[in-house]
Amino acid sequence: MATLECSSQKKSSDLKALASRLLSWLERDGPLSFLLTLPSVVWMLGIIGYPVGLVFWLSLHNQRSIEKNVPFVGLDNYAKILHKSEFWESARLTVIWSLGNLLLIVPIGIAIAVVLNLQFYGQRTVRTWSLLPWMFPIVVNVLMWRWILDPVAGVLNYLMRQIGLVDQPVSFFASRETAMLAVILVNAWRWTPFMAVVTLAAMQTISGTLYEAARVDGASSWAIFWRITFPLIRPAVANTAFILVIWLFNMFPPIWLMTQGGPGDGTATLPVLIYKQGLHLFRMSNAATISVLLLVMFIVPFTTIYLVTFGRRKLS
Amino acid sequence: MSRVAVVLTLIAIVVAPLGVVVAPARAQSGTIEIWHWETPPARVEGIEQLFARYEQETGVKVEQVPINFPDYQTKLLSGMATGQLPDIILINPPQLPILMENNAVVPVDDIFQSLDNQFVIPEALSNPYKVDGQQYAIPVFGVYWPMTYRADLYAEAGLEPPKTWDETLAAAEALMLDQDGDGVTDVYGFCLPVSSNGNYGSQVVWSFLRSNGGDIVAVENGEETVVFDSPENIETYTFLAQLAEYSPPGKENLDWGATELLIKSGRCATVMYNGAWIRELAANDPELLEKYAMAPMPAPEGKESRHTGYPRAITVTRTADIDAVAAFLEWLYQPENHADLLNIEAGLFMPVTEATASSDAFLNHPVVAQVADLVTVQAQVGSSIDIIGFTGPEGAPHASQIESSFVLGKVLQRIVLEGESPVAAVAWGAKQYQDIIEN
Numbered sequence: 001m002a003t004l005e006c007s008s009q010k011k012s013s014d015l016k017a018l019a020s021r022l023l024s025w026l027e028r029d030g031p032l033s034f035l036l037t038l039p040s041v042v043w044m045l046g047i048i049g050y051p052v053g054l055v056f057w058l059s060l061h062n063q064r065s066i067e068k069n070v071p072f073v074g075l076d077n078y079a080k081i082l083h084k085s086e087f088w089e090s091a092r093l094t095v096i097w098s099l100g101n102l103l104l105i106v107p108i109g110i111a112i113a114v115v116l117n118l119q120f121y122g123q124r125t126v127r128t129w130s131l132l133p134w135m136f137p138i139v140v141n142v143l144m145w146r147w148i149l150d151p152v153a154g155v156l157n158y159l160m161r162q163i164g165l166v167d168q169p170v171s172f173f174a175s176r177e178t179a180m181l182a183v184i185l186v187n188a189w190r191w192t193p194f195m196a197v198v199t200l201a202a203m204q205t206i207s208g209t210l211y212e213a214a215r216v217d218g219a220s221s222w223a224i225f226w227r228i229t230f231p232l233i234r235p236a237v238a239n240t241a242f243i244l245v246i247w248l249f250n251m252f253p254p255i256w257l258m259t260q261g262g263p264g265d266g267t268a269t270l271p272v273l274i275y276k277q278g279l280h281l282f283r284m285s286n287a288a289t290i291s292v293l294l295l296v297m298f299i300v301p302f303t304t305i306y307l308v309t310f311g312r313r314k315l316s
Numbered sequence: 317m318s319r320v321a322v323v324l325t326l327i328a329i330v331v332a333p334l335g336v337v338v339a340p341a342r343a344q345s346g347t348i349e350i351w352h353w354e355t356p357p358a359r360v361e362g363i364e365q366l367f368a369r370y371e372q373e374t375g376v377k378v379e380q381v382p383i384n385f386p387d388y389q390t391k392l393l394s395g396m397a398t399g400q401l402p403d404i405i406l407i408n409p410p411q412l413p414i415l416m417e418n419n420a421v422v423p424v425d426d427i428f429q430s431l432d433n434q435f436v437i438p439e440a441l442s443n444p445y446k447v448d449g450q451q452y453a454i455p456v457f458g459v460y461w462p463m464t465y466r467a468d469l470y471a472e473a474g475l476e477p478p479k480t481w482d483e484t485l486a487a488a489e490a491l492m493l494d495q496d497g498d499g500v501t502d503v504y505g506f507c508l509p510v511s512s513n514g515n516y517g518s519q520v521v522w523s524f525l526r527s528n529g530g531d532i533v534a535v536e537n538g539e540e541t542v543v544f545d546s547p548e549n550i551e552t553y554t555f556l557a558q559l560a561e562y563s564p565p566g567k568e569n570l571d572w573g574a575t576e577l578l579i580k581s582g583r584c585a586t587v588m589y590n591g592a593w594i595r596e597l598a599a600n601d602p603e604l605l606e607k608y609a610m611a612p613m614p615a616p617e618g619k620e621s622r623h624t625g626y627p628r629a630i631t632v633t634r635t636a637d638i639d640a641v642a643a644f645l646e647w648l649y650q651p652e653n654h655a656d657l658l659n660i661e662a663g664l665f666m667p668v669t670e671a672t673a674s675s676d677a678f679l680n681h682p683v684v685a686q687v688a689d690l691v692t693v694q695a696q697v698g699s700s701i702d703i704i705g706f707t708g709p710e711g712a713p714h715a716s717q718i719e720s721s722f723v724l725g726k727v728l729q730r731i732v733l734e735g736e737s738p739v740a741a742v743a744w745g746a747k748q749y750q751d752i753i754e755n
Contacts, residue, residue, distance in 0.1 A: 150574075151564070152566055161500070174565075174568050175733060260513035264729045264733070280720040
């Protein structure tokens with residue numbers, strides 16, 4: 001009897017010890033963090049992995065809209081799209097759009113940050129107001145600019161006529177070149193505050209003693225900016241520019257809301273072409289193929305260059 | 317981390333994904349759901365009131381889901397893909413092939429026959445929705461695009477509304493008016509859209525193209541042949557390029573909204589447009605409304621004018637309760653109810669049944685009575701409408717893609733904005749259409 005009791009107690013304490021060990025094991029960094037991140041990983045696979053996989057699958061099949069049992073066509077869609085001048089023209093426009101935006105957003109954003117970093121009366125108000133373009137919903141932004149640029153009722157044409165710059169209303173969307181310039185300017189206007197805020201945040205981490213030392217040594221403001229400020233904000237600027245490039249290559253709403261890719265197809269960047277192929281012409285496979293090409297031709301190389309460059313810099 | 321927290325975390329890990337897979341509930345049973353694109357607030361409110369009356373009388377709720385037209389096809393596709401379609405879908409003829417291709421809608425011959433027997437629906441309006449002898453949708457109201465012009469300006473200039481293309485050019489030139497003498501044109505001779513953002517630009521081209529006997533595709537035994545590259549179409553585009561000279565700056569961006577604003581501000585001496593501006597002008601500027609008149613679109617000498625227009629129709633989905641839908645439509649097509657639906661946008665929505673067209677409820681509405689001449693012209697052009705892809709006895713299988721490609725507008729843009737010759741631009745357009753039907 002005593003042996004039985006002893007055995008039962010031993011089993012109970014063994015179980016407790018096992019449970020305790022199990023919980024301790026779970027509490028250790030490795031397994032618990034794995035379990036805690038598992039739902040996120042599954043979720044990400046579901047919301048990113050599945051659609052990306054589906055896009056690749058669609059690009060290898062001939063799907064028009066939502067029909068079932070679509071035929072496998074291998075790489076035919078890629079061959080077809082790569083032979084279309086429409087695709088290459090859109091690719092060219094995508095590069096112009098992205099670079100045009102970047103060339104405006106980055107320097108102007110830095111310049112605004114430099115100004116906002118100065119101490120002056122009303123600085124806080126100016127900082128808040130300068131963020132407004134970025135805070136407004138994009139639809140509001142674009143509609144507002146469409147009105148401003150309207151040749152008949154727009155304020156810009158009115159002002160240009162008043163100061164004698166033009167005799168007759170100017171139509172900014174009448175040619176491919178001016179239409180592209182207009183959408184780039186409007187988008188740059190919207191995104192420049194984002195660049196400015198990030199740059200300003202980076203500037204505010206720079207120790208004031210560096211500036212004091214430079215001034216004591218007689219450095220000019222120009223020299224201070226290029227020798228102290230710019231090297232220290234460069235990582236933040238580069239990271240933001242990189243994120244912007246990825247966004248710009250994929251950006252659809254401002255162009256669609258402003259020109260729908262027109263006039264003709266003069267502002268039809270690859271995202272606009274993808275939309276038209278998929279939802280106007282019901283060629284889902286074509287749309288998917290262009291999406292994959294956009295990823296492979298632009299985003300992957302750019303990301304690789306970025307990672308190699310920054311990876312090397314970190315190592316050095 | 318405490319043990320309790322660890323256990324709770326584990327439970328959360330197991331339970332959290334369950335929230336994700338709980339599907340949203342479909343419309344409540346006993347409710348009829350209808351999708352449409354009549355999104356202006358006044359229309360949504362009017363439809364709401366009409367449906368509320370049906371619920372009061374029968375106890376059956378009808379829920380509307382207004383969807384912006386540019387998003388409509390996307391919504392239809394996603395609805396079909398997920399099996400989440402409503403009971404009733406408002407469509408134009410080009411949308412029918414997509415719904416049929418995906419087996420989303422059912423024939424409605426019995427309902428149509430019953431309504432036709434009682435209220436008489438003209439064949440010209442119901443035929444675009446007939447496939448292989450079966451009726452797949454029932455016209456519910458018409459929207460037509462005649463020529464709208466400033467009668468006062470034409471009278472001041474001693475001009476008659478143009479009937480031919482030569483007269484149209486002459487009138488457009490004569491009616492480029494600088495009314496305040498500041499050197500800037502205030503009224504434009506012909507507000508012609510040279511646009512491909514949205515369907516307005518292509519719809520205007522379509523009317524001229526058809527009036528000259530041109531077409532995009534010919535259909536025989538389900539096979540489409542591109543007939544766009546024709547002398548008639550080249551002639552039409554040559555004429556339109558001339559007419560574009562009298563269109564306002566910004567013509568390359570003229571869509572429905574912008575054109576309507578030009579009309580409401582009295583800046584167009586002539587324009588091709590439907591009656592969407594009438595109700596608002598009747599309420600806000602009756603004086604300007606009085607100055608407008610409508611007439612059939614001009615056509616080349618010796619040819620019959622044709623018009624852009626759509627008999628909008630109701631189609632019933634495979635999952636709908638057919639009896640409930642039939643009862644609702646029996647109620648809706650009663651002239652007094654049907655007239656209430658049309659008068660939600662009085663001056664724009666035209667009757668598609670003889671019973672409603674001649675009913676007091678329709679004719680005695682204050683706005684309809686006020687613009688009786690405009691309504692008469694619209695009703696008249698309703699008998700000479702053409703729908704892209706539906707010009708022959710058979711509908712084009714790619715009608716929707718052909719329409720939504722906006723190639724008609726893009727061809728005009730190539731000529732007017734980029735200086736391409738009409739011959740080359742039309743050939744380019746034909747290639748685009750060929751590409752559409754081949755893929």
